[in-house]
Amino acid sequence: MSLLQIEKMTHYFGGLRAVHNYNLRIEPGQIRGLIGPNGAGKTTVFNLITGIHQPTEGSIQLGDENLVGLHPHQIASAGLGRTFQNLLLWRHMNVLEHVIMAQYSKMTYGLAGAFFGTAKRKRQEAEAEEKAYGLLKLVGISDLAHENVLNLPYGAQRRVEMARALGVEPKILFLDEPTAGMNPEELIQMMEIIRQVHKEFGLAIFLIEHRLKLVMELCQEIQTLVFGEVIAEGTPEEIQNNPKVIDAYLGKEAID
Amino acid sequence: MEVTGSELSTTAIGLKTKIRDMFSMLPIMGWLFGALIAVILEQIVGTPLAIALGLPKIPALFGFLIMLKKPMLVPSTMLYVLLIFILPIGIVARLSFAAANRLAERLINFSMPGSVFVHLVVLYAIFHIWAGISDYRLLTLKFTLIAIMVTVSLNVINGYLGEFSCSHPGFMALGAYTASVFSVSLFVNDSMFGHALIPSFLGPFLFPIGLILGGCVAALGALIVAIPSFRTRGDYLAIISLAFMFIIKSLIENLEFVGGPRGLSSQPDWANLPTVFVWTVVCIWVINNFVRSTLGKALNAIRDEETAANAMTVNTKRTKVVAFMFAAFWAGVAGGLFAHVLGYVNPATFSIQKLAEVLAMVYFGGLNSVYGSIVGAVSLSLLGEALRPLELFKWIAIPLLLILVMIYRPTGLIAFKEFNVKKLIQPKKKKGKEV
Numbered sequence: 001m002s003l004l005q006i007e008k009m010t011h012y013f014g015g016l017r018a019v020h021n022y023n024l025r026i027e028p029g030q031i032r033g034l035i036g037p038n039g040a041g042k043t044t045v046f047n048l049i050t051g052i053h054q055p056t057e058g059s060i061q062l063g064d065e066n067l068v069g070l071h072p073h074q075i076a077s078a079g080l081g082r083t084f085q086n087l088l089l090w091r092h093m094n095v096l097e098h099v100i101m102a103q104y105s106k107m108t109y110g111l112a113g114a115f116f117g118t119a120k121r122k123r124q125e126a127e128a129e130e131k132a133y134g135l136l137k138l139v140g141i142s143d144l145a146h147e148n149v150l151n152l153p154y155g156a157q158r159r160v161e162m163a164r165a166l167g168v169e170p171k172i173l174f175l176d177e178p179t180a181g182m183n184p185e186e187l188i189q190m191m192e193i194i195r196q197v198h199k200e201f202g203l204a205i206f207l208i209e210h211r212l213k214l215v216m217e218l219c220q221e222i223q224t225l226v227f228g229e230v231i232a233e234g235t236p237e238e239i240q241n242n243p244k245v246i247d248a249y250l251g252k253e254a255i256d
Numbered sequence: 257m258e259v260t261g262s263e264l265s266t267t268a269i270g271l272k273t274k275i276r277d278m279f280s281m282l283p284i285m286g287w288l289f290g291a292l293i294a295v296i297l298e299q300i301v302g303t304p305l306a307i308a309l310g311l312p313k314i315p316a317l318f319g320f321l322i323m324l325k326k327p328m329l330v331p332s333t334m335l336y337v338l339l340i341f342i343l344p345i346g347i348v349a350r351l352s353f354a355a356a357n358r359l360a361e362r363l364i365n366f367s368m369p370g371s372v373f374v375h376l377v378v379l380y381a382i383f384h385i386w387a388g389i390s391d392y393r394l395l396t397l398k399f400t401l402i403a404i405m406v407t408v409s410l411n412v413i414n415g416y417l418g419e420f421s422c423s424h425p426g427f428m429a430l431g432a433y434t435a436s437v438f439s440v441s442l443f444v445n446d447s448m449f450g451h452a453l454i455p456s457f458l459g460p461f462l463f464p465i466g467l468i469l470g471g472c473v474a475a476l477g478a479l480i481v482a483i484p485s486f487r488t489r490g491d492y493l494a495i496i497s498l499a500f501m502f503i504i505k506s507l508i509e510n511l512e513f514v515g516g517p518r519g520l521s522s523q524p525d526w527a528n529l530p531t532v533f534v535w536t537v538v539c540i541w542v543i544n545n546f547v548r549s550t551l552g553k554a555l556n557a558i559r560d561e562e563t564a565a566n567a568m569t570v571n572t573k574r575t576k577v578v579a580f581m582f583a584a585f586w587a588g589v590a591g592g593l594f595a596h597v598l599g600y601v602n603p604a605t606f607s608i609q610k611l612a613e614v615l616a617m618v619y620f621g622g623l624n625s626v627y628g629s630i631v632g633a634v635s636l637s638l639l640g641e642a643l644r645p646l647e648l649f650k651w652i653a654i655p656l657l658l659i660l661v662m663i664y665r666p667t668g669l670i671a672f673k674e675f676n677v678k679k680l681i682q683p684k685k686k687k688g689k690e691v
Contacts, residue, residue, distance in 0.1 A: 050567060071573075072566040088564035090557050092624065092672060100550055101557050105569035107550050111578065114549040115542045121549060128550065168569050 003028045009058030018044045019228040031205045033219035041228040042208045051075040077105040081170030083161040085177045089149045096145040099132035102167025135163040155186040175207040281684045286356035288378045290345035295385040298340045320642035360683040398597045400637040401536040407617040407633035409586035415623035417579045418559030423497035426504035429606035431470035431588025432595035438466035463526045467592040474588025475581040482580035508603040519602025527596035622668030626675035
């Protein structure tokens with residue numbers, strides 16, 4: 001059985017059909033890519049799966065759990081970690097606090113623990129901190145743990161987001177343009193991190209990307225989305241040579 | 257000329273850093289010792305000294321009132337403050353620093369809660385002796401402590417959660433009236449509620465129940481503001497919370513059984529200094545615990561980026577409800593204490609004036625900081641009292657000060673600073689440059 005299974009997902013913004021009849025199956029440990037021109041609905045697909053928007057029709061299953069109708073925090077707790085295209089970091093928190101915060105749903109000490117500082121709270125907070133350090137080490141920013149995120153360079157901020165997404169202990173990781181705005185050097189580092197994360201946790205990864213280089217190198221299978229519809233699906237090679245994809249990206253003349 | 261000038265300034269700077277270094281190695285325990293000696297000194301020689309200096313009586317609030325009323329007495333008042341407070345505190349703190357450091361170290365090694373307890377006992381002793389001089393001091397001190405509770409709790413919503421809530425006086429009113437009805441109806445022979453149902457000697461023991469009840473009613477009221485906060489933020493929520501405050505006020509004005517606009521009186525005198533002090537300490541402790549936990553930091557996550565908080569498993573709705581109810585609870589408790597300190601409560605107390613006061617304390621002290629709220633509440637309460645002789649001009653002086661703070665420190669005096677009790681009471685390192 002697939003890890004993530006989406007069938008006939010459709011979504012309208014008012015009268016505008018943003019996503020139509022979208023199907024997806026991701027197996028455990030698989031890296032999938034979603035490409036498409038600007039405004040094709042890629043981020044909408046992410047937001048539909050992660051619960052920020054509710055699909056008008058269709059079903060979404062993670063393992064044997066139905067995700068439609070759940071709140072984003074419930075979906076995240078079910079094992080879906082994500083990063084954001086435009087870096088949604090918490091501007092008054094330091095790096096370590098970010099990764100600890102992602103473990104919110106694992107804090108079972110409750111309000112009594114929060115109000116009175118029980119032993120259980122101390123233990124769980126210490127565990128969360130230790131785990132956070134581990135994740136920061138994995139993405140290579142453990143020395144920045146106590147820096148405020150706003151003081152970090154862009155590449156490091158992206159890594160914070162990655163570590164934070166891993167903090168929710170995901171079964172599947174959603175990366176929304178993980179290399180947007182990065183220079184070639186940072187791009188290579190980020191690819192290395194994605195590979196490492198994949199190897200370390202055996203995670204399934206679903207990523208949106210504009211840079212075909214990254215998608216072609218990392219992904220086992222790619223979907224191309226245009227105007228909310230999947231026009232092509234296949235291995236990187238198949239996608240690269242698919243006339244429809246070339247048409248969508250470069251226009252008809254490029255084919256001729 | 258230039259050389260001597262710069263030399264002069266370097267020696268001045270050197271002296272300044274020297275003094276700063278000298279005082280930065282004094283642990284809080286040393287200051288407490290100094291203050292304790294000062295208040296005891298005042299108790300013994302205060303009256304004779306005041307008479308000798310030609311003052312009508314012991315200056316109640318560090319001489320501010322006297323100085324503003326009778327400018328002729330400024331030198332002798334300042335001398336009094338210097339002799340009774342500044343010099344003894346400075347000298348004792350300086351002289352006892354080695355002993356105080358050793359004591360602080362021994363205490364903290366022995367046990368952290370024990371050390372905190374000892375510090376609090378000394379602090380309470382200072383308050384007790386200081387307030388023992390006059391009823392005016394006692395009242396001011398109680399109101400200041402209550403202001404701390406209200407300010408710290410409002411900071412949970414306005415600072416930590418980042419919503420602009422105007423409903424705090426409403427929560428205070430709910431708490432004040434609930435606790436008042438509890439104590440007046442059960443323990444007092446009153447024209448409105450009839451005979452006492454429970455012998456009044458039990459009252460002081462059951463008083464906490466009344467306060468907690470008041471807090472719970474306020475927390476329930478907070479749901480009315482918390483639920484709209486799921487869907488709206490910022491200005492719109494501010495308007496809703498303002499409306500809530502006025503609703504509560506007019507509700508109470510129209511409830512005849514609690515006296516309507518005339519108010520409710522004859523609350524028994526249970527809110528003595530130890531009670532108010534203990535409640536304030538508990539309030540600060542619990543709130544500080546909360547905001548330092550991951551559950552509490554979730555408020556910051558929601559304030560800074562709600563979408564991300566939600567995607568990182570934070571249950572945003574629950575967190576908001578908890579924040580509002582929790583803050584309202586403490587406002588309610590503070591309101592209950594307020595009513596019993598005053599022995600009288602009416603709806604007009606909890607209106608826009610109160611709101612302005614509390615908001616000023618929060619924003620003056622600093623957002624997202626328990627420490628800042630304490631500083632803000634204490635400084636504005638004392639300033640409000642100290643500038644009382646200015647009458648109308650007080651309401652020009654204090655807002656001006658606020659404007660100045662907002663220009664130079666837009667988030668308040670001590671914003672975004674963690675209130676770390678352990679750091680506060682630990683012994684200071686010899687170097688004076690301890691990180």
